[in-house]
Amino acid sequence: MSRKAITKLATAIRQLKTAAEEVSRLSEGLPVAEKNSYMILKQIEMLEIEICDPVDVLSFDSKDGE
Amino acid sequence: METLPLDGLRKVQEKKLQRILRWAHQRSPFYRDQFARAGVLPEHIHGLDDLTKLPLTEKREWLEAQGDRAHEFGPVLAVEEDEIVRYHQTSGTTGSAMRLAFSHRDWLWWLECWGYGLAACNLGETDRVLVCFPFNLFVGWWGGQDAARLLRCRVYPSGGMSTRERLEVVRNHEITALMGSPSYLLQLASVADHELGWDMAASTVTKLICGAEPGGSIPATRRRLEESWGAEVFDHLGASEVGPWGYECAAHPGGVHIIEAFFLMEFLDPETRQPAQPGELAQLVVTSLEKYAQPVIRFDVKDLVRLAAKPCACGRTFRWVEGGIQGRADDLTKIRGVLFSPQAVEDIVRSFDPLLDYRVVIRREGNLDEVTLQVEAQEQPTADSDLAHDLEVALKLKTKLRFQIEFCPAGTLPKQEIKSRRVTDLRR
Numbered sequence: 001m002s003r004k005a006i007t008k009l010a011t012a013i014r015q016l017k018t019a020a021e022e023v024s025r026l027s028e029g030l031p032v033a034e035k036n037s038y039m040i041l042k043q044i045e046m047l048e049i050e051i052c053d054p055v056d057v058l059s060f061d062s063k064d065g066e
Numbered sequence: 067m068e069t070l071p072l073d074g075l076r077k078v079q080e081k082k083l084q085r086i087l088r089w090a091h092q093r094s095p096f097y098r099d100q101f102a103r104a105g106v107l108p109e110h111i112h113g114l115d116d117l118t119k120l121p122l123t124e125k126r127e128w129l130e131a132q133g134d135r136a137h138e139f140g141p142v143l144a145v146e147e148d149e150i151v152r153y154h155q156t157s158g159t160t161g162s163a164m165r166l167a168f169s170h171r172d173w174l175w176w177l178e179c180w181g182y183g184l185a186a187c188n189l190g191e192t193d194r195v196l197v198c199f200p201f202n203l204f205v206g207w208w209g210g211q212d213a214a215r216l217l218r219c220r221v222y223p224s225g226g227m228s229t230r231e232r233l234e235v236v237r238n239h240e241i242t243a244l245m246g247s248p249s250y251l252l253q254l255a256s257v258a259d260h261e262l263g264w265d266m267a268a269s270t271v272t273k274l275i276c277g278a279e280p281g282g283s284i285p286a287t288r289r290r291l292e293e294s295w296g297a298e299v300f301d302h303l304g305a306s307e308v309g310p311w312g313y314e315c316a317a318h319p320g321g322v323h324i325i326e327a328f329f330l331m332e333f334l335d336p337e338t339r340q341p342a343q344p345g346e347l348a349q350l351v352v353t354s355l356e357k358y359a360q361p362v363i364r365f366d367v368k369d370l371v372r373l374a375a376k377p378c379a380c381g382r383t384f385r386w387v388e389g390g391i392q393g394r395a396d397d398l399t400k401i402r403g404v405l406f407s408p409q410a411v412e413d414i415v416r417s418f419d420p421l422l423d424y425r426v427v428i429r430r431e432g433n434l435d436e437v438t439l440q441v442e443a444q445e446q447p448t449a450d451s452d453l454a455h456d457l458e459v460a461l462k463l464k465t466k467l468r469f470q471i472e473f474c475p476a477g478t479l480p481k482q483e484i485k486s487r488r489v490t491d492l493r494r
Contacts, residue, residue: 038170039170042170042171042174043174045171045174046174046175046178049082049175049178049328049356050067050178050327053078053081053082054067054070054074054078056081057074057077057078057080057081058070058074058077058078
């Protein structure tokens with residue numbers, strides 16, 4: 001996968017997290033939604049440690065687009 | 067992350083290291099005390115080289131700190147009690163069991179680690195995986211099972227099943243991969259061959275994912291596994307306290323990659339405790355970079371390894387250790403003044419085809435240590451057989467010790483599904 005694509009992926013993960021946090025907030029008081037949105041948020045954290053961490057550190061947004 | 071350039075990988079490790087150090091200092095009284103004793107704060111540790119400012123963490127310290135009540139974790143714990151969703155414990159092979167707490171996040175991370183290993187052996191949606199494990203409090207293959215499911219394999223848990231029942235599952239469901247300890251997978255093949263007359267080398271199994279014991283990287287054991295099952299062997303390394311940290315890739319370099327995305331390893335000379343060089347025998351010290359409920363910082367796991375000097379042909383930049391685990395620092399014992407590692411015996415016994423299983427018994431007779439190898443053979447050797455003599459010579463060459471050889475009928479030595487205990491030291 002190219003650097004450009006990985007950077008785009010990291011951006012999408014962050015958007016997903018924002019959306020999941022909103023779902024989690026709106027789920028309060030509704031256990032079926034609460035438990036699933038909680039698990040989604042935890043799963044997104046795995047995407048962050050696998051994808052966003054290296055993107056943040058390595059500045060994958062360079063122009064080369066390898 | 068497996069193919070990041072090394073300098074990039076180090077930067078990622080540093081970011082994760084700083085995050086986990088801050089967390090541990092803030093949330094874990096145990097580590098706060100470790101920092102205080104060393105006179106440092108997380109912000110004093112800028113990079114990997116600064117890590118040695120912190121003391122090593124010994125398993126004994128964790129055990130002492132966890133307290134007397136079975137459901138408590140003591141001051142190592144860095145999350146609220148109600149965040150713990152899984153309880154496991156170590157196998158207790160070296161004494162008391164250590165209590166292990168997992169939050170949701172930690173368990174998912176544990177599966178990420180397993181995911182590296184299972185993906186490296188190309189496990190995927192066409193695989194049917196039989197997990198040969200009793201599914202108890204030992205964390206063992208719980209993670210392997212869940213990670214295989216995430217890779218969309220079809221998973222067959224087999225806790226509580228007998229060896230024959232498992233073999234029937236292998237045959238009836240056309241299982242393609244097995245997870246289990248090397249000695250149990252050998253026993254499975256042996257029962258198939260000798261009791262059922264089934265040739266498992268002709269079965270649908272193509273991959274063996276081994277762990278819990280070092281056999282997957284011991285040449286003779288590995289060869290026997292490959293021949294018995296007609297399958298590719300993938301060793302898998304870890305420790306219950308720190309996480310599943312190593313896996314073998316399909317290039318089979320003769321060792322196991324370290325998941326450097328999530329683990330920071332130090333390699334220390336076992337005697338001087340100074341950094342060892344690649345190729346030298348070293349004691350492994352582990353910092354787990356994404357383990358939050360019970361942080362692991364500079365944990366001395368007592369495993370002996372040899373860091374490979376060359377990169378692996380597979381293209382991964384994660385470094386690898388030659389021959390997997392070379393032994394355990396606390397398994398080394400002196401017999402008649404000679405340093406003895408039980409793994410040396412495994413390699414010899416497994417290279418003799420008629421032998422099935424073994425146990426080493428060390429006792430003191432008068433002022434002398436005596437060491438006996440009890441071995442199971444499929445058929446008892448005849449009086450004129452050279453087997454005992456050949457075995458004794460091979461052991462003497464490898465260990466510098468003279469062993470007494472005792473043959474036992476097949477199936478008479480104790481068997482374990484998880485970790486075989488093959489040394490009984492009656493001197494203690």
